Amino acid sequence: MDVVDATAEGELPWGNSRPRAGRKAPALVLAWSLDEPERIGEVLPIARVTSIGRGAALDDDPAPRTMLHRLRPGRALACPPIANARMSRLQLVVEPLGEDRIRLRSVGRAIVRVAGKQVTECVARAGEIVEVHNAAVFLVTSRHVELPAMNVPDDFAFGAPDPFGIVGESEVAWRLREALAFAASTDKHVLISGESGVGKELAARAIHGLSSRRDRTFVARNAATMPESLIDAELFGNVKNYPNPGMPERSGLIGEAHASTLFLDEIGDLPESSQVHLLRVLDQDGEYQRLGDARMQRSAFRLVAATNRPLDTLKHDFLARFTHRIALPGLPDRRDDIPLVLGTILRRTAHTNPAIAQRFFERRDGRIAEPRLAPDLVVRLLRHPFTHHVRELERIVWLALGTADGDYVGVTGAVEAELRESAESAVASVEIDRDTVARALEENGRSVTRTAKALGLKNRFVLIRLLKKYALSAATGSEDA
């Protein structure tokens, strides 16, 4: 009879906080490929010394080959060998050094650059970029090769937007989908936080689309656009001729969202008094009164709120009503997804603009195929310290399209200037110490906007990152923090 030592590490079910996903290993993620753009996002795990090159294994390979994989929760699909003509049959020999570094030897004919420098042998860390000249660009990452099975929809094409428009095959993207699906499966209120441009409304729509409320209309409103004097009327509605004669009867956002989802973006912009009114509705199980109406109404709405401000700027008891809090990752948190998001933006642009499709996209069998994308743009974007995330990426794409000289999307002078300006601001912020930030915050009445300006930062989101980094509390009671 086998004797199981139940006290051995990992045997107790609560010994691991999550189902085991194996240990992290360095990996190369395909970020650009001249001949095989449809393979972007595939992952080459470096769990042992590995030979990389075009085609199947060779008799004289110095180490076994590892296939590129399409990694999804609960499965890792090995893909065909690299068929990129410009990659040598034996191009690289890569060895893992711990969880997040690799030693790389270039043994093929194509020139290899790491961090922009031509190399024959070097150590590369997670976050660095390996370029095989005019053939492929890889991002060095550190990730789990196996993701645990998740109860999320995964029947969409690899690298394509999911049914809710979320793009990404990184571990972070799948963890996010899992968190959204879990929140959707309950009926609790959700608070989504994340910097401007990370896709908060997309996440809210995903929660609605995955919930049992999906057949009802999703009601969305930006709290920052509601005139302060009309916020209560917007939220709760009013009876006819109230408060002014001629006012039509309105059911209000809460009434409209009955049995559905109410998404309130920029909830941090709601004045405290409105937060208190909304809090009362949440406490009373959806019971509320329209303005001018003595009767009580009930709305079985689920609130999904979003904010790009630090959570401590919300009223404490209001914040406590959100059972689920989901922090959306920014593009720097999931760099391996940047090429896929870039491709999605470009394809979407081409589908709505035939002139762009004609000029910047290849055509195969008469149909629009992949964009003509310069590898240097992908490399620059992989390194870029995004502060406005997908929105910023979209702006850079339009800038690249609008200022292109030729028939490809690359780094133009205008793109270069834009990338440099944002990067300088982000780099400058890294050099500001905790005391300086704390002092500037005090001197500027704890206003995030004014403090960011005083510190010479590009925008308040750069300061919000610094506050997070130094565990400083943002303004309390300030009008814009």
Added chain:
Amino acid sequence: MNAKLLRDTLELTLAADDTFPQRFYNHLFEAHPQLRDMFTRNSRGAQNKMFAQKIAAIVDHVDDPSWLDRELRGLATSHAGYGVTAEMYPWVGDALIATVREACGDEWSAEAEHAWTEAYGVIAKAILAATP
């Protein structure tokens, strides 16, 4: 067929010359401008990538008869569908060898010329034999 020499010279060509496929088509169209009209289904960039990938795959498998047989039968059918005729195969061979020769520069040899001429002859003959 001298597989090693074919592979070495192709690797050299692909590494040394980013415009290899485009120069191949330039050679081909310069000598036979009437062929231009046969290449309108794909954009120039897509055609270049497909050409480079196909040549690399064939040279990689030049000593794998079953792969070659399967691949060349497929090419025979698709080429026939595009209107490629027997007289065009030598034109393509001349353009291909001229392009590789140029890219290899001083490393090109009579032996390499023989290896490419022989290999192309065998492959073209196999495609023609499989043409429906």
